[in-house]
Structure formats: C-alpha cells, structure tokens
Amino acid sequence: MQLGNYLGALRNWVIGQHECDGLYGIVDLHALTVAEQPGVVGQATVELAAIFFAVGLDPEIATVFVQSHVPEHTQLSWIMECNVSYGELSRMTQFKDKTAKREGSFISAGLFSYPALMAADILLYDADEVPVGDDQRQHVEITRDIALRFNSRFGETFVIPKAVMPKAGARVMDLQDPTSKMSKTAATDAGLINMLDDPAAILKKFKRAVTDSENEVRFDRVTKPGISNLLEIHAAATGRTPEAVAADYTQYGALKVATGEAVIELLRPIQTRYAELISDPGELASLLRTGSQKARTIASATLSRVYDHIGLLRA
Numbered sequence: 459m460q461l462g463n464y465l466g467a468l469r470n471w472v473i474g475q476h477e478c479d480g481l482y483g484i485v486d487l488h489a490l491t492v493a494e495q496p497g498v499v500g501q502a503t504v505e506l507a508a509i510f511f512a513v514g515l516d517p518e519i520a521t522v523f524v525q526s527h528v529p530e531h532t533q534l535s536w537i538m539e540c541n542v543s544y545g546e547l548s549r550m551t552q553f554k555d556k557t558a559k560r561e562g563s564f565i566s567a568g569l570f571s572y573p574a575l576m577a578a579d580i581l582l583y584d585a586d587e588v589p590v591g592d593d594q595r596q597h598v599e600i601t602r603d604i605a606l607r608f609n610s611r612f613g614e615t616f617v618i619p620k621a622v623m624p625k626a627g628a629r630v631m632d633l634q635d636p637t638s639k640m641s642k643t644a645a646t647d648a649g650l651i652n653m654l655d656d657p658a659a660i661l662k663k664f665k666r667a668v669t670d671s672e673n674e675v676r677f678d679r680v681t682k683p684g685i686s687n688l689l690e691i692h693a694a695a696t697g698r699t700p701e702a703v704a705a706d707y708t709q710y711g712a713l714k715v716a717t718g719e720a721v722i723e724l725l726r727p728i729q730t731r732y733a734e735l736i737s738d739p740g741e742l743a744s745l746l747r748t749g750s751q752k753a754r755t756i757a758s759a760t761l762s763r764v765y766d767h768i769g770l771l772r773a
C-alpha cells in the first residue's frame with residue numbers, strides 16, 4: 459500500500475464503514491494467477507490485513523476477511539464459469555493487457571477465468587453496490603451479465619449489483635513524474651511513498667520531488683503539476699485546501715519539507731498500530747477469523763440458495 463492508495467481510497471473506506479454494510483476482502487486467490495514462489499502471497503496477506511486494521515477499519519463494524527478462508531468463493535466460482543461464455547471472458551480488457559505484458563512467460567488459465575471468481579466474490583454477499591474505478595467497471599458488467607443469465611435459467615437467486623464510483627479521494631501523483639499517478643508499477647520507487655516508509659526516507663523523497671523552473675507557489679495542475687501535487691498532498695494530510703496551503707509558502711524547498719513532515723505525521727499513528735499488529739500474529743489471526751466467520755454466514759446462505767435453485771442433490 460502506498461500514499462495514493464490511502465488518500466485516494468483507504469481513508470474513505472474507514473468513513474464508509476459507518477454508512478453501509480461494507481465487506482473488505484483480501485483476495486489472495488486472485489493473486490495466484492501470477493504468484494510463482496511459495497510464501498509470498500501468505501506474507502502479503504498478513505501485511506495487507508495489518509494495514510487495513512491499522513488505518514481504522516473496525517472489526518466490530520466492517521467485515522474484513524481473507525478470500526481463501528471462505529471456501530464458498532471457489533465453490534460458487536465454478537458455477538459462475540458454467541454460466542459465462544468463452545467469448546465474454548476473451549473480451550475482458552484486463553486479460554488482454556496482462557497477457558500482453560507476460561508474453562513469452564507462463565500464462566495461467568486462471569488469468570483467463572478469474573472474472574468468474576470475481577463474480578462469485580460479489581454475488582455471494584448480495585451486494586447492491588461495488589465501488590470501483592473505471593478500469594474495473596467491465597468486471598462488474600460481466601458479473602451482472604452472469605447473474606442475470608443465472609436468474610433467467612434457475613429463478614431469482616442473485617441480487618444484481620451496480621458499479622458505483624467511490625467518493626473522490628485526493629489525487630496523488632508520482633513525485634518524480636507528477637503527470638502520472640503514484641503507483642507500484644512505476645519504473646522506480648523514487649517518486650513513490652509507501653505507507654510503511656520510515657520518516658527519513660519519506661522526507662528525502664519529498665525533498666527530491668520534481669517541480670518546475672519558476673519560483674511561484676500556486677495551485678495550477680496544468681502548468682505546475684509538480685507544485686500542485688505537493689499542495690494537494692499537503693492539503694489532504696492536513697485537512698485544508700490546496701489554495702490555502704499555497705498561500706503559506708513562497709519557496710519550493712520549504713513546501714517540500716513541510717509536505718513531507720505533514721505526511722510523516724499523518725502516517726505515524728498508522729505505522730505505530732501496524733507495528734503492534736504485525737508483532738502479534740495471534741491477535742491479527744483472531745481479527746481475520748472473526749471477519750471470515752461473518753463473511754461465511756452470508757456466503758453459505760447464498761451458496762445454499764444457489765444449490766437449491768439449480769436442484770443439486772444434497773449430501
């Protein structure tokens with residue numbers, strides 16, 4: 459997780475958990491489409507869970523669970539595969555993009571069929587809304603198509619979900635390329651602020667942030683993307699507007715340092731809580747067990763309904 463993930467999404471999840479019945483799945487089975495070494499996915503799952511709780515997702519309110527801990531996901535996934543066509547799966551943009559990037563490498567069948575598992579992830583929980591970015595809308599559309607086809611064949615079974623745009627969070631750009639979003643896929647991490655970076659590393663990256671050859675601090679995304687990025691990050695970290703922050707500074711260097719320090723203070727309590735959780739695997743496992751039990755209560759009821767509507771012979 460990096461700063462863009464937090465300011466753009468995770469922080470809104472924490473607010474949103476009080477506004478609806480939210481389920482937050484750590485989809486470790488999806489990661490297997492590209493995982494080729496043992497132990498990596500499990501460790502990443504633990505670390506991501508610790509971050510979810512550290513940012514403020516409350517296990518008493520939100521349902522935070524690990525996908526592989528709820529076997530109904532894979533059970534429903536096969537039924538989803540039997541209700542989606544080869545043509546529909548082959549038209550998925552992300553499959554085309556990912557296979558192009560892995561040309562010449564091993565491409566798993568799971569990379570082709572994973573939209574069926576994603577459909578199961580959604581439909582198991584009678585989800586009304588799925589908050590997604592534009593790049594994920596196609597997955598919600600194919601989920602809707604599968605659900606409608608199943609309901610037509612076997613009777614009303616699934617809630618038909620809709621894609622919704624999440625509340626707008628701060629737009630965080632790469633510190634070395636302020637015209638591109640901050641992302642783990644960047645060629646270098648020099649412009650990337652990881653949520654677990656130590657304060658010295660964070661400050662160093664902000665001091666080296668790319669700006670421009672002028673000397674006026676003002677908010678203008680078009681002509682001053684580097685300075686505007688710093689202003690937006692500073693504003694998001696301190697609860698102000700970029701324009702208000704700009705009025706406080708006349709020098710780029712001072713703005714860079716102040717923004718770095720604001721981010722350090724923003725992340726400090728999260729890093730502290732993360733350190734507590736990651737050092738207590740028993741507590742973390744207990745929190746995930748609670749979430750998975752809550753998830754299974756819903757998922758098992760849905761799967762039972764699916765089996766009954768198909769007319770499968772019960773054991």
